[in-house]
Amino acid sequence: MSDTPIRPDPVYTADAAFFWEAADRSELSCERCTDCARLRHPPRPMCPWCRSTAREAVRLSGRGRVLSWIVPRHPAPIGFAESPVVVLVALEEGIRLVSNLEGVDPERIAIGLPVEVAFAPTRGGHAVPVFRPAGSAR
């Protein structure tokens, strides 16, 4: 396999730039309401519980469990040498994230599988959070 990353870059939007900038530093982050302290994802400019626009990025543990998983086969996903495992992860802080699960045979994936974050490079020099089975060697 080539060493040059081919994964698509994330789409930067004004309300979510902090998430991708954190990923570039190998940090998994999430938006927290400064007023009511609830976490939310995907990011949005207003807290849906208290309607505050005051918000801050907080670093997450990167630990979670698989909630749902698939392997897109056809058409072949653009930017991947082989079909990736796409997962919906329930993070232990209570938010959910769409990502990839790497380093595991799909036969062994089950709902509830403990996972931990890692970071994968993209073709434009950025990074995105991906996951590996918890405790697996890097």
Next chain:
Amino acid sequence: MSRGAGAAIAGIGQTEFSKNSGRSELQLAAESACAALQDAGIDPADVDGMITFTLDSSDEIGLARCLGVRDLAYATRIPGGGAASVATVAQAMAVVEAGLAEIVLIWRAMNERSAYRFGQPIVPPGGGLVNVAGAGTGSLLWCMPFGAQTPASWEALASQHYMATFGVTNRDLAHVSVAQRRHAASNPAAWFYKRPITLEDHQQSRWIVEPVLRLLDCCQESDGGVALVVTSLERARDLRQPPVRILAAAQSIPAEVEVISNYYHADLTAMPEAMGTARRIYERSGLTPADMQVAMLYDAFTPQVLRQLEGFGFCGRGEAKDFVRDGNIELGGRLPVNTNGGLIGEAYIHGMNNITEAVRQVRGTAVNQVPKVEHVLVSCAMAGAILGRA
């Protein structure tokens, strides 16, 4: 019953369903609109309301200028793409009952196979339909860098949790495709006319998204146009066709629910948007699931049919796989579903051809007519309607 004097579907129309229409989407819109108005016996010039939904490329005023509409009183476009298809019926009913317009044209026309393809990967930059306000799918931006780049993959990620929780296998989904392809096989308007499939055909079709969707779990990509005409029940009684009354119609977009990137609501084994729509249309009509003789359920992908069967209360949670395996959704079964072949067997006109089939079933003119139809439920989960005889 509804507060106004009542609204009815007075006309339906469509073009042929193909893979290459050879003409513009606006022309398909105009042709299907004329067919629906002719079916109703209404002069196109008399249309005074127009409704479609997001992702349709035909401009309202552009279409009105094709049809020679004399004085348009109301026009709107509903968010949600196909998830808004049945919401057009709710909107038309409301507009007619409020007196904002009297002859409301609903349409959707697409060259979705020959000009562009929903089934192909969408990646940044650009993002295609994903960045369009009104699509309801902003969170797809969070899927693309991870290789979930098609509607099939987005849907599969939402349904895999449901399937794993209730032990639904891909083989269970085959019963939906087989039934609908059987229905399409006797429908001359269907792309898959005279082309039924077996359960083994389904199981041998290639994986689109493991372990959820094979090729034969996916709807078609189609070219074509479909239109409806809604007017007051009173006016509909004087028109060419027997009126098909809109007994109830509603939308439901509960908190944390999105269109297709639907990963954030509390219980992923449930379909809260279908449950919300069901609650509203059953309450407003005074009817129950047992009162329906036919159901037309948005079938872009087979798992959605199972999940709507549960969401609308035709069977219990987790029981849809048994319901379809036991033949209930076939002609002659307890609740024939998608009797035209649906979006899988007839054509994918973004849900609209399932509404016209509901109208034919109430009129008694469907090619796969179910006996003694009193009420038909038509759903795109985020919206639904119950149609019945006037």
